[in-house]
Amino acid sequence: MKIDGREIDNDTYLTSKICIVGAGAAGITLARSLSKDNVDVLLVESGGFEYDDSTQELYDGSNIGHAGEVGSINPTKSCRLRFFGGSTNHWAGNCRQLDEIDFQKKKYAPGTGWPISYDDFKPYYIEAANVCHIGKQNYDPKMWVTDETPQPFKIKGDKLKNTLYQISITKFRNFGEIYRKEIIDSKVIRILLYSNAVEIIPTSNSREIEKIKVKTLNGKIFYIKSSHFVIAMGGIENARLLLASRTASKQGVGNDYDSVGRYFMEHTHITSGIFLPINPKLNGSYYKRFKIPNQDMFVKGAMMPLPEQIKSREMLNASVSLNSIPRKSAKYIEAELSQGFVSTRAMRRSITRNQFPDDFWKHVYNIVSGLDDVVLGTYGREFAESELGNMYSLFIHAEQAPNRKSRVLLTDKVDALGMNQVALDWQLLPIDFKTIKEMQMLIALELGQSGLGRLFLPSATDEVWSDLIFGGCHHMGTTRMDINPKLGVVNSDARVHGVNNLWIAGSSIFPSSGAANPTLSIVAFTLRLADDLKKVLI
Amino acid sequence: MDNIRRKFLLICAYFIMSPSLSAKSPPTKNKFDRVKLLLESKSMFEVGKEYLRLYPSEADKEKLFEMVPVYKVHKKWCVEVQCQIKRDFTNEDIVNVNGWILARTEARIAGLSWLSYVSS
Numbered sequence: 001m002k003i004d005g006r007e008i009d010n011d012t013y014l015t016s017k018i019c020i021v022g023a024g025a026a027g028i029t030l031a032r033s034l035s036k037d038n039v040d041v042l043l044v045e046s047g048g049f050e051y052d053d054s055t056q057e058l059y060d061g062s063n064i065g066h067a068g069e070v071g072s073i074n075p076t077k078s079c080r081l082r083f084f085g086g087s088t089n090h091w092a093g094n095c096r097q098l099d100e101i102d103f104q105k106k107k108y109a110p111g112t113g114w115p116i117s118y119d120d121f122k123p124y125y126i127e128a129a130n131v132c133h134i135g136k137q138n139y140d141p142k143m144w145v146t147d148e149t150p151q152p153f154k155i156k157g158d159k160l161k162n163t164l165y166q167i168s169i170t171k172f173r174n175f176g177e178i179y180r181k182e183i184i185d186s187k188v189i190r191i192l193l194y195s196n197a198v199e200i201i202p203t204s205n206s207r208e209i210e211k212i213k214v215k216t217l218n219g220k221i222f223y224i225k226s227s228h229f230v231i232a233m234g235g236i237e238n239a240r241l242l243l244a245s246r247t248a249s250k251q252g253v254g255n256d257y258d259s260v261g262r263y264f265m266e267h268t269h270i271t272s273g274i275f276l277p278i279n280p281k282l283n284g285s286y287y288k289r290f291k292i293p294n295q296d297m298f299v300k301g302a303m304m305p306l307p308e309q310i311k312s313r314e315m316l317n318a319s320v321s322l323n324s325i326p327r328k329s330a331k332y333i334e335a336e337l338s339q340g341f342v343s344t345r346a347m348r349r350s351i352t353r354n355q356f357p358d359d360f361w362k363h364v365y366n367i368v369s370g371l372d373d374v375v376l377g378t379y380g381r382e383f384a385e386s387e388l389g390n391m392y393s394l395f396i397h398a399e400q401a402p403n404r405k406s407r408v409l410l411t412d413k414v415d416a417l418g419m420n421q422v423a424l425d426w427q428l429l430p431i432d433f434k435t436i437k438e439m440q441m442l443i444a445l446e447l448g449q450s451g452l453g454r455l456f457l458p459s460a461t462d463e464v465w466s467d468l469i470f471g472g473c474h475h476m477g478t479t480r481m482d483i484n485p486k487l488g489v490v491n492s493d494a495r496v497h498g499v500n501n502l503w504i505a506g507s508s509i510f511p512s513s514g515a516a517n518p519t520l521s522i523v524a525f526t527l528r529l530a531d532d533l534k535k536v537l538i
Numbered sequence: 539m540d541n542i543r544r545k546f547l548l549i550c551a552y553f554i555m556s557p558s559l560s561a562k563s564p565p566t567k568n569k570f571d572r573v574k575l576l577l578e579s580k581s582m583f584e585v586g587k588e589y590l591r592l593y594p595s596e597a598d599k600e601k602l603f604e605m606v607p608v609y610k611v612h613k614k615w616c617v618e619v620q621c622q623i624k625r626d627f628t629n630e631d632i633v634n635v636n637g638w639i640l641a642r643t644e645a646r647i648a649g650l651s652w653l654s655y656v657s658s
Contacts, residue, residue, distance in 0.1 A: 448639065448641060449627035449628045450624075456637050457637055458637050
């Protein structure tokens with residue numbers, strides 16, 4: 001059943017056995033799973049069934065950290081979608097399990113690992129694969145590669161392994177569309193649209209949540225009372241709501257140790273380096289998206305480091321795919337790595353933010369002295385010949401280490417509902433750069449020892465590499481899981497420390513990101529949470 | 539620049555792949571082709587020159603000859619070089635020359651060709 005929150009009278013109290021806030025991948029998955037056991041669910045969604053600007057505007061925020069997140073100036077709005085289905089409405093569909101090593105603590109990267117074991121969690125991936133419509137999970141190329149598909153490189157394989165991502169195809173990847181009818185028709189789920197949770201209100205002793213305050217854009221204010229609450233609003237918004245809920249404590253809900261909003265993680269993405277095969281006919285198409293013949297399935301090949309390499313090199317997890325590049329555009333890639341071009345980007349960024357650039361004269365000098373590269377980097381690709389050659393750029397996608405200083409925080413600016421907006425302060429650590437460099441080296445070594453070709457890595461400073469790193473709208477870690485309440489916001493059951501009836505679903509609970517895209521794991525963790533909740537709800 | 543690099547790689551590949559060439563090919567022809575390729579390759583020189591700038595202690599033809607006995611151009615040598623280059627990558631005995639991540643052995647071959655060129 002669907003309800004339009006804009007039509008509810010002021011100060012009404014809606015009640016339910018469980019209230020789930022947010023109808024994205026996590027919220028929809030949880031509601032569906034609970035409904036199968038006839039649990040009464042109230043699913044609260046900020047938007048409607050379609051996109052609208054005024055609701056999306058509620059995501060407006062600012063970027064005060066690393067500029068490379070998608071959307072640069074305003075990633076909190078650009079990265080996400082605020083209507084039924086959430087960000088699955090623009091999800092690319094890449095699915096892959098976290099690796100076993102992602103669950104392990106690494107001494108050289110404090111805060112990594114999970115408080116639950118891979119084996120305990122793995123079974124949930126089976127059902128998650130069904131929810132994401134990727135069918136049987138198998139990341140071994142042998143399972144998919146035939147004479148009709150591109151072939152992985154024949155590598156020696158003692159440094160990197162060939163693997164792949166399974167891709168949820170377009171018609172099945174938008175949760176808002178594929179599960180809409182089921183949720184509307186459900187006898188136990190009520191979907192409450194156009195309703196924005198603006199505050200979680202605890203009981204006087206703060207040990208329980210009493211109600212959630214809801215506002216609509218047409219000025220209605222009402223409340224939801226429930227015995228159990230789950231916040232599933234996304235990697236940034238989960239933290240925002242907890243921080244903004246200050247009735248009982250100025251620090252917000254679940255924030256006794258100032259952990260909410262901290263440890264924000266992204267996957268670091270970078271296009272760096274050129275692979276030049278010895279054999280001009282070597283085909284790298286396996287490392288791009290391709291269709292499996294006679295199946296409703298796409299996959300994208302990748303190479304990933306073996307666990308022993310990750311440990312011995314004291315790096316984090318990563319994967320690399322290849323993009324075929326026009327042979328003549330190699331010089332443009334070099335130009336983009338020059339100091340002159342990087343200074344141009346820095347100046348442009350400052351101007352768009354209405355800030356006077358730091359090191360202004362240094363940038364001016366770099367631009368003037370490297371004008372050729374600036375022109376090439378700026379305009380070169382436009383005129384690059386489209387001749388496709390068997391040269392490949394490396395697209396590395398890596399795990400980011402947990403970093404307390406990397407965070408989401410509230411600003412004084414408020415949105416149309418009077419709720420504080422967020423600022424994103426994404427920050428990287430030296431190990432994040434090291435991971436990328438070690439990964440580049442592993443690729444060079446593996447392809448070299450396998451007699452396949454050589455790698456060209458333009459010499460560049462850390463500043464240049466940093467400028468080239470960008471995110472993928474994979475917001476994680478802001479309400480991280482840890483058994484120690486001083487180090488995490490939720491316990492190993494995803495329940496908020498110190499609050500008996502509040503759970504969190506979604507990638508904000510990830511204490512370690514691994515290298516895999518997060519959606520499949522979000523769904524799997526939500527199914528695990530559903531199993532736990534059923535034990536207390538049924 | 540990439541064409542020059544490719545040529546260098548092709549030369550390396552030529553050495554590496556030589557053992558698999560037809561056994562009927564006259565050995566003298568193989569030898570001649572290799573020398574010709576080496577002498578004509580600007581890329582080889584460029585890499586060799588830069589390698590010796592980075593590792594000046596190896597800028598000695600006799601020393602390099604000992605490390606990479608190129609005068610013993612025969613089938614067995616090619617197999618050895620092929621294996622050594624792969625071993626270099628396995629053992630991480632690599633060098634970064636002008637941005638290219640190369641096996642030490644192939645960089646030394648390039649260094650030797652540069653020294654041979656400038657002293658001829």
